[in-house]
Amino acid sequence: MKKKFLAVLLAGAMVLGVTACGSSKDSSKSTTEAVKKEETTTITLAAAASLEKCYTEKLIPMFEKENKGIKVEGSYDSSGKLQSQIENGMAADVFMSAATEQMNNLVKGKYISKGDVVELLENKVVLIAPKKGDAKVSSFKDITKADTIALGDPKSVPAGQYAQEIFTNLKNWNDVKKKASFGTNVTEVLNWVAKGSASCGVVYATDAASMADKVEVIAEAPADALKTPVVYPVGLVKNNEASDEEKKDAKEFVDYLQTDDAKAVFTKYGFSVE
Numbered sequence: 001m002k003k004k005f006l007a008v009l010l011a012g013a014m015v016l017g018v019t020a021c022g023s024s025k026d027s028s029k030s031t032t033e034a035v036k037k038e039e040t041t042t043i044t045l046a047a048a049a050s051l052e053k054c055y056t057e058k059l060i061p062m063f064e065k066e067n068k069g070i071k072v073e074g075s076y077d078s079s080g081k082l083q084s085q086i087e088n089g090m091a092a093d094v095f096m097s098a099a100t101e102q103m104n105n106l107v108k109g110k111y112i113s114k115g116d117v118v119e120l121l122e123n124k125v126v127l128i129a130p131k132k133g134d135a136k137v138s139s140f141k142d143i144t145k146a147d148t149i150a151l152g153d154p155k156s157v158p159a160g161q162y163a164q165e166i167f168t169n170l171k172n173w174n175d176v177k178k179k180a181s182f183g184t185n186v187t188e189v190l191n192w193v194a195k196g197s198a199s200c201g202v203v204y205a206t207d208a209a210s211m212a213d214k215v216e217v218i219a220e221a222p223a224d225a226l227k228t229p230v231v232y233p234v235g236l237v238k239n240n241e242a243s244d245e246e247k248k249d250a251k252e253f254v255d256y257l258q259t260d261d262a263k264a265v266f267t268k269y270g271f272s273v274e
Contacts, residue, residue, distance in 0.1 A: 041243070042071045043250045044091060048098035048158070048232065049185040050123070050204050052076040054269040062265070063256050070249045078185040080156025086111055091241045093250035096234040098123070098186070098204070099158035103233040112235045120257060121232035122272040124205035125162045125221040130196045131214050137200055139219045140166055144175045150192040150201030153182040159189065162226060163202040169225040190215070204230070206270035232271070 047055060052074070060072045075082070075090075079097035083105055086092055095112065097103050100119070106112045127143065129135035136145040143149060152160030160182065167173040183189040186203050193201040194214040208217050234257060236250055256262055263273045 040069050040071050041246050041249050042073055043093040043242075043246055043253060044239075045072055045074045045094045045096070045253070046082045046086060046090065046092040046237075047074060047076055047094075047096040048079045048082070049076050049187040050098055050159070050207055051096060051232070052187070053210055054206075054265055054271075058265045058268075059257070059262060062261065063253060066256075067249075067252065070252070072253060076187075078152065078157040080158070081184070084156070086237060091239055092237045093239050093242055093246060094234065094254055095237050096120070096232060097158065098230070098232055099161065099228075100231050100233055101161070102158070103235055106235070106237075110238070112237055116254075117233050117235040118254070118258065119231050119233045119274050121266055121274060123230045123232065123270075125159065125166065125202060125226055125230060126205050126208050127200060127202055127218045127221075128190075128193050128208050128215045129200045129218055130193055131216050133196060133199070135200065135216075135218060137218060140222060140225065141170055141172070143167075143200065144172060144179065146179065146199035148198045148200075149176060149180045150189045150198035151176075151180045151182055152186050152189050152202070153184060157183065157185055157189075158230075159186040159203060162221070162228065162230060165228060166202075166221050166225045169227075170222075209270045231274070 045055065055074050060074065063072060064070065079099055079102040082095065083102040086095060086106060087109060095106065103117060107114050107117065127140055137143050151163045154160040154164045164173060167176045181192065181198060183192065186207055189201045190203050190207045190211060192198040194211050200218065208215055234254055236254060266273055
């Protein structure tokens, strides 16, 4: 009788053990599935400084809302500086420049495939002055009447390269240089003028629009002086550190930038869509 009782107890313990084991496996499986659902991939966007507001205020939040498992981190600076950083190992997944030169250089260097580049936007180059200032200039031609001129550094800032082209064609570049302070990116130039640190400056129309309460547009670049189109291309960077999932998500982000919703945002911020 005692043996029979022990046998029953042993059988019961085994059943409980199996049940507990099964329950533990089910619980573990549920936890794993929950973790997978919560996992996100992060992609890095390297974009021209003039794009920062439209990305941080609208485009990235919109994209992340529609794609819960993808997070986008942005790095914004002059296109030339970002090009250099990518060439020196920056783990970027997407690059968007304010000129074709920097993109073409990365294609030549095999950091980006030509087939992965899309010419997405266009912008305009404008001459600005402080809103409440007493502007002495009225056009690109008489800009040397200003006490101080803010420009992007032509060595790395596309807006500065466009400015150099304009003033070279107007045959006043040498005189402009004597009064110029060169910023590391176009946002710095914009801020100098907005604060009154410079009498005038050359930026993009979209930059001027973003600070319409602090700066005024004096003139648009003359068509005969600026013959290079102000095109913003976007491309996928060959990031060797990226996982297959991150590469797929980066392409999804670039595709999203070409949707009607994204184009509407770019237009709202003053860009022309290609």
